[in-house]
Amino acid sequence: MKILAIETSCDETAAALVEDGAHILADIVASQVSIHSKYGGVVPELASRRHVEAILPVIEEALSKSGQTLYEVGAIAVTQGPGLIGSLLTGLAVAKSLAYVLNIPLVGVNHIYSHIEAIFLSPASPRDFPFIALVISGGHTVLFRVEDHTQMILLGRTRDDAAGEAFDKVAKFLGLGYPGGVIIDQLAKKGDPQAISFPRPFLENDSFDFSFSGLKTAVLQYVRHLKEGLTPALIGNIAASFQEAVVDTLLAKTMRAVKYHKLKQVVIVGGVACNSRLREKFKQAGQENEIAVFFPLPKLCTDNAAMVAAAGYHLLLKGQRANLGLNAYSRLAEAP
Ligand code: KG4
Ligand code: ZN
Numbered sequence: 001m002k003i004l005a006i007e008t009s010c011d012e013t014a015a016a017l018v019e020d021g022a023h024i025l026a027d028i029v030a031s032q033v034s035i036h037s038k039y040g041g042v043v044p045e046l047a048s049r050r051h052v053e054a055i056l057p058v059i060e061e062a063l064s065k066s067g068q069t070l071y072e073v074g075a076i077a078v079t080q081g082p083g084l085i086g087s088l089l090t091g092l093a094v095a096k097s098l099a100y101v102l103n104i105p106l107v108g109v110n111h112i113y114s115h116i117e118a119i120f121l122s123p124a125s126p127r128d129f130p131f132i133a134l135v136i137s138g139g140h141t142v143l144f145r146v147e148d149h150t151q152m153i154l155l156g157r158t159r160d161d162a163a164g165e166a167f168d169k170v171a172k173f174l175g176l177g178y179p180g181g182v183i184i185d186q187l188a189k190k191g192d193p194q195a196i197s198f199p200r201p202f203l204e205n206d207s208f209d210f211s212f213s214g215l216k217t218a219v220l221q222y223v224r225h226l227k228e229g230l231t232p233a234l235i236g237n238i239a240a241s242f243q244e245a246v247v248d249t250l251l252a253k254t255m256r257a258v259k260y261h262k263l264k265q266v267v268i269v270g271g272v273a274c275n276s277r278l279r280e281k282f283k284q285a286g287q288e289n290e291i292a293v294f295f296p297l298p299k300l301c302t303d304n305a306a307m308v309a310a311a312g313y314h315l316l317l318k319g320q321r322a323n324l325g326l327n328a329y330s331r332l333a334e335a336p
Pocket of ligand 2: 111115137138270271302303
């Protein structure tokens, strides 16, 4: 079955055509970074307007790249939430219209769960279920025990900022640009991760929850109290030390969850899973603890519609169908 998927939860307008939930025929992402970068973050109203302009050309490009027409599409999958309501509604309106006109099944997909599906579109993926999944993106930091393609048990989540949000806010404060994760990743390569001792929040706690706002504030306070100005060398050290604190926290919690659940496989997904230091430290910890660590291809870590098609495929196999009343939700807790 060929599924056309649409993803508009945040600031990427994406469409993909995927066969049988596994073979990507086309995967198109139109980024809005140039629109939001001057504001240092996503401006919801601008994002919605851009989705309206971009969605049809992006779908047309996905169809033409795949060599398919709309009449070869067997079903439509669309991100339903969590995300920005105005952005989600654009994708939902187009998805519902196409499903209605073509008279084919429609399915609503949870954006966070779909990030996990990205691993099954990548060269290496877990052999079986269950496994632990860490979803780390600009909007979310969540640990799951994944029972199968459609069943996730929530183990812990951030109580304040998401990991990617912390990267973006620290980068904005240091005047480095947006989105901050990839910039800090690069600058940190020239810095010393041990130079500054930033806090590793929530590590003492038995819960699997995270908190990054205290770490973000610690970086801001450190910079505000500097006697000398920010030099490139100092920025490198701040970037490396901050990144190390984020990675250590994510790693410690995830490894604790893996051991607590006596599992041998862990999957790390979402935009922050592109981080080079994070990949290095997780792989090293995996080898030391005999745990298989899986990362999607970097382009499938950040928001895309191929992962939505994969997630939608498994929901359709289970018989799930949405009607034209399908509505958006903004937070994970509101998911149906
Ligand atoms: O998954 P994603 O594309 O969108 C959301 O669902 O939020 O993730 C975007 C986030 C941004 O916060 C960005 O700064 C972060 O992923 N990110 C990174 C890296 N590449 C992207 N964070 C750390 N290191 C990176 N290399
Ligand atoms: Zn995302």
